Amino acid sequence: MATTPPDCQNYPPEGYQSLPFPSLCWPPQNNYCALYTIWDSWRYTLLWTLILYALFHFGAAGIALSMQIGKPRLVWKYLLGVPLIYALVAGAEALFTGSIVGLVLGAVYISGCYEMPTWIPFIWGWINVLVLIVSSFTIQGGL
Secondary structure: OOOOOOOOOOOOOOOOOOOOOOOOOOOOOOOOOEEOOHHHHHHHHHHHHHHHHHHHHHHHHHHHHHOOOOOOHHHHHHHOOHHHHHHHHHHHHHHHHHHHHHHHHHHHHHHOOOOEEOHHHHHHHHHHHHHHHHHOOOOOOOO
């Protein structure tokens, strides 16, 4: 487990408590929300990645099911498993990528004695989804 470097003074601040999950603070309206522990950065990144992956995979499953409108009733019996399969794939992918990115983010912020705004895990959840989308296309003329 990552420990705070010895040259960090007052890190995390006295009385720091983990924030409840979304806690996307908007600075003009709320106090500044920051994450200080590797546990918090991992948890936030994992949860945002799970939410966004589920959103995009269920959207893809919805499109796949809508393309089957007008097919015989027998086909629909098997197509109802598509959202379930997509949900399992999304969960496995999000667990892997969210954990890796969250742990690396937490280690980087702790090693530099920085406070992580709660928006950073949210943005990295979007980056994970965008990398997944871009990697799903075939690239012609590769190596």
